[in-house]
Amino acid sequence: MTDNVINLAEKFSKFAEHWSPRVISEMNDYQFKVAKFQGEFVWHDHQETDEVFLVIHGSMGIEMRDRTVHLSEGEMFVVPKGTEHKPFAENECHVLLIEPRGVVNTGETGGELQADNDVWI
Known part of the structure; x- marks a missing residue:
């Protein structure tokens, strides 16, 4: 943990990969993650935790079964734990995940x- 200010735009400029x-x-024990979304992700859930999506740039959707x-x-939207969901974005969208x-x-x-876990930028 550092005491440095985090600039989101600078962090998003350091990678191009989607999902x-x-x-x-x-x-x-919580991580703040930046991600770029474009296209459709996969149906999945997280049985043990909620998942926070905060849109920094662009727009996106989250399909749920209902x-x-x-x-x-x-x-921002919180997907409750155990809820099957599938994020998608027609155009590139920048998202902060918690x-x-x-x-x-x-x-x-x-x-x-499936992305590698604990990749820091």
Whole structure:
């Protein structure tokens, strides 16, 4: 943990990959991650934790089995633990994720979009 100010725009400029969260800070056992979304992700859930999506730039949606939530820049949504969901973004969207350390981006689903964990920028 450092006492340096974190500039989100600078962090987003350091990578281009979609669906590949990067850790930028920690608070207790929670990680703050930046990610770029474009296209569709996979259906998945997180049985042990809620997941926070805060849109920094652009817009995105989160499909759930019973509804779809649309988020614009500056909006936030908490997906409750155990809720199956599938994020998507028509155009590139920059997102801040807040979740406990060790959470796998695809949950138990796995697959080609599963990102390495604990990748810091």
